[in-house]
Amino acid sequence: MTRPSRLEAWPRAFDPRIELDWGDPVVSRRLLREHLDQDHDGASRRVSVIDGHVRRLLRLLPRPPADLLDAACGPGLYSVRLANAGFRVTALDIGPAVVAHARRLARNADVSDRVHTRVADLRTFDDRDAFDGAVLIYHVLEAFPRRTQRSVLRRLARSLRASAPLLVEMRLRPDQPEGRISSWDVAPRSLLSDRRHLLLVETVHDRARNTYVLRETAVFDDGTAAVQQTSSALTRFDDIRPLFARAGMRVDAIHDGWTRSRGSSLSESVLVVARRAEKGLP
Template identity: 35%
Template sequence: MSDLTSAITDYWDAAAPAFDEEPDHGLRAERTRAAWERRLRAWAPAAPADVLDAGCGTGSLSLLLAAAGHRVTGVDVAPRMIGQARAKLAAAGLAGSFLVGDAAAPPTGDDRFDMVLCRHLVWTLPDPEAALRAWVARLRPSGRLVLVEGRWGEAGSPYVPGGESLPWDGGVDAPTLASAVRPLVSGLRIEPLSDDADLWGRPVEDERYAIIARL
């Protein structure tokens, strides 16, 4: 494991206890939870489908997908995040498989999925384009890749030591990410999300969007 990868793992593991305090992470407010439920219903295949939640964090989106009838596998590099995700679904009486591992190269073997979902992860990756190829390779024919990303408005120092070397440190704009995804899929669309304050629990001014791509 490189020093940068180790620093990223340690950062998110340390962030796990307070992670759900952010409105769009914990989805504790009914309006925020309902907003994500609506989006996921529009993006996901008809249930039941096999869904890989890459960089699942504490499992809030995995929980919504499982509640909608999907079979969910979550992967995250931070053991504490995975522990919370397992506990969250168990408390709700829902099934889900959660693995500690590199979300950029999910340790799912030969399993294939109807959808790969990734929220706010690509900017943290040392090689995001390799991750995009890995996620597409895990899709079944006619599968879909859903990326919820943005270009963050907060400027400042890198979030981990060495983070300034990350290709998309601070986020990635929609045209750049779409250009990286387009050669891997048969088609995609960009869905702006900045103007939906319910998703974030507050109004936002930075760029936030989803890319929904199909094989």
């Protein structure tokens, strides 16, 4: 456990000592709780929002039946709805507890035959020409350092069949101004612990580096503490097309969030529709 006093006062993006390990079974179990909580949109959106997103996805994806990859599927809330619409879905995530939940959800919805769940890492998976479409939803790409973002996109591109679409939801800016905001609360539980603790929260938006860090420190009654963070390497609107081009993809459209309007540098988040370029796939 890293001691908070050893850390820099100003959170550093992608600090390996404290960056959240999404694949850790305990983290994944605690995350599942957050994913399913219908009081906030922290890890996954509320199901009423997801229903609307799926209606939008059905307009952007090829017609079912087709093979889809739900990359970083979390608890499978999108995967199972897409399977219900007739797709054969591979629901892939690094977190064992969220993948187990996706499997249960598919079973309960009676679509187990169309949902293939898989614990795998987007940084290392190596599927080739396997899917007619893929989705990467809820600001997952930005959670990788920039160089890793390129290689994850390259792997996603390789997993697609020729001219199949990849839909990536990307956040362009955090909802806070430049600088640090700190707050504290008494939490009955959090991602850091299942017991009651004092939770200190800092968020830092570094505009020059275009990064955003959420650092949380839990202080327990016995005086011990635990700390972790999640970092985001954001992409500027004008850098989206070059990012996908370097991964062997051509961007067809950039939508303003989940709307049909065109995205712009004023968008807070965008839905990128890209396709594997026929030539030059790295």
